[in-house]
Amino acid sequence: MHFDRIWTGGRIATLAEDGPALIERGAVGAVRGRIAFVGAVDDLPEGWTAAETIALDGRLVTPGLIDCHTHLVFAGDRADEFEMRLRGETYETIAAAGGGIVSTVARTRAADEATLVEGALERLDRLMAEGVTAIEVKSGYGLTLDDELKMLRAARALEVRRPVEVVTSLLAAHTIPPERRDDRAGYVAEIIGSIIPAAAAEGLADAVDAFCEDGAFTPAETRAVFQAARAHDLPVRLHADQRTAGGGAALAAEFGALSADHLERTDAQGARAMAAAGTVAVLLPGAFYALRDQEKPPVALFREAGVKMAVATDCNPGSSPLTSILTAMNMAVVLFGLSIDEALAGVTREAARALGRWGDMGSLEVGKACNLAIWDATRPVELVYWLGRNPLHARIFEGEVA
Numbered sequence: 001m002h003f004d005r006i007w008t009g010g011r012i013a014t015l016a017e018d019g020p021a022l023i024e025r026g027a028v029g030a031v032r033g034r035i036a037f038v039g040a041v042d043d044l045p046e047g048w049t050a051a052e053t054i055a056l057d058g059r060l061v062t063p064g065l066i067d068c069h070t071h072l073v074f075a076g077d078r079a080d081e082f083e084m085r086l087r088g089e090t091y092e093t094i095a096a097a098g099g100g101i102v103s104t105v106a107r108t109r110a111a112d113e114a115t116l117v118e119g120a121l122e123r124l125d126r127l128m129a130e131g132v133t134a135i136e137v138k139s140g141y142g143l144t145l146d147d148e149l150k151m152l153r154a155a156r157a158l159e160v161r162r163p164v165e166v167v168t169s170l171l172a173a174h175t176i177p178p179e180r181r182d183d184r185a186g187y188v189a190e191i192i193g194s195i196i197p198a199a200a201a202e203g204l205a206d207a208v209d210a211f212c213e214d215g216a217f218t219p220a221e222t223r224a225v226f227q228a229a230r231a232h233d234l235p236v237r238l239h240a241d242q243r244t245a246g247g248g249a250a251l252a253a254e255f256g257a258l259s260a261d262h263l264e265r266t267d268a269q270g271a272r273a274m275a276a277a278g279t280v281a282v283l284l285p286g287a288f289y290a291l292r293d294q295e296k297p298p299v300a301l302f303r304e305a306g307v308k309m310a311v312a313t314d315c316n317p318g319s320s321p322l323t324s325i326l327t328a329m330n331m332a333v334v335l336f337g338l339s340i341d342e343a344l345a346g347v348t349r350e351a352a353r354a355l356g357r358w359g360d361m362g363s364l365e366v367g368k369a370c371n372l373a374i375w376d377a378t379r380p381v382e383l384v385y386w387l388g389r390n391p392l393h394a395r396i397f398e399g400e401v402a
């Protein structure tokens with residue numbers, strides 16, 4: 001066997017389903033950007049050769065991390081709203097007074113695609129510096145056909161500019177645009193009749209997302225958006241049960257959603273429906289933290305029902321100004337009670353599942369993309385233990401040091 005590149009002598013956390021927790025004195029070999037071998041050095045096929053052999057010196061190797069829920073593309077910031085919340089105003093009162101999502105919409109509409117790309121790259125670089133090799137990016141700050149497509153094009157441009165995999169979600173159903181406030185039905189009809197078909201035709205959306213919430217979209221409106229997604233063969237995901245219990249988790253499950261996200265107010269029935277549908281729970285502790293939420297997602301219920309849990313940054317300028325996946329992992333264990341193993345699986349295996357990409361990424365298994373994070377650490381707990389310390393040693397994207 002001849003490898004283009006092989007890493008030897010590390011502690012390998014494969015994250016394969018039912019795999020060993022760690023392979024000691026392990027190796028990962030790449031051929032044409034894919035994993036061609038993963039296992040103990042002693043089990044390498046006799047007579048193997050490699051164009052390049054890299055010594056890991058006992059370092060921990062994990063799959064490249066996956067941030068499966070972000071709003072990375074936007075213009076401006078909402079630091080003023082952060083200060084208002086520190087003075088006691090809430091996310092909801094600020095939104096009702098014309099701030100919140102719509103204030104980012106105004107600035108995002110005014111920005112051209114190149115400006116959006118530059119802003120997102122600055123945030124992407126921070127995520128990549130912590131070993132992120134794949135990222136989901138949503139639209140949702142355009143809320144017109146042209147502005148939503150502009151956002152999705154900006155998201156697609158990121159993977160041209162950086163060695164990273166981008167998965168996009170069309171989130172035209174993020175909030176009712178201010179100019180359509182008296183015409184909700186008209187805006188929903190536009191999403192269904194115009195925005196989803198155009199994004200699908202141009203191949204700009206890998207999935208359709210919606211914000212099912214008081215003050216955003218009702219379950220009936222969300223259902224209509226999901227039916228349109230289905231008609232265009234696009235999978236769905238949902239911002240569900242974040243601020244109010246609206247049956248969002250069950251609604252997502254009814255449509256076989258890849259994921260339901262936030263879920264602070266999901267009940268047992270919602271958890272069971274998600275488990276039956278294979279819908280992944282994406283936990284977003286950055287938003288819980290920044291909004292000083294008191295209600296935690298029902299992690300025990302998810303475990304009991306057998307719901308897979310992912311963890312993501314929810315990077316956005318309002319509810320989760322967070323560009324650190326390691327911090328999201330720390331918050332998931334400290335605030336939500338996930339175990340270290342669950343937090344690591346949440347940014348690898350389960351995040352891949354939440355993106356519908358488990359066949360291609362999220363674990364170190366032969367045939368998958370050779371995306372690795374190599375850490376100056378020997379145990380997964382060391383990735384999560386410190387806040388603000390980045391132990392990344394090297395990041396490998398499709399078999400290349402990147």
Ligand code: NIG
Binds near residue numbers: 101318
């Ligand atoms: O995931 N919940 C809705 N959407 C975002 C918030 C976006 C914003 O406030 O700009 C979220 O928290």
Ligand code: FE
Binds near residue numbers: 070
């Ligand atoms: Fe979000």
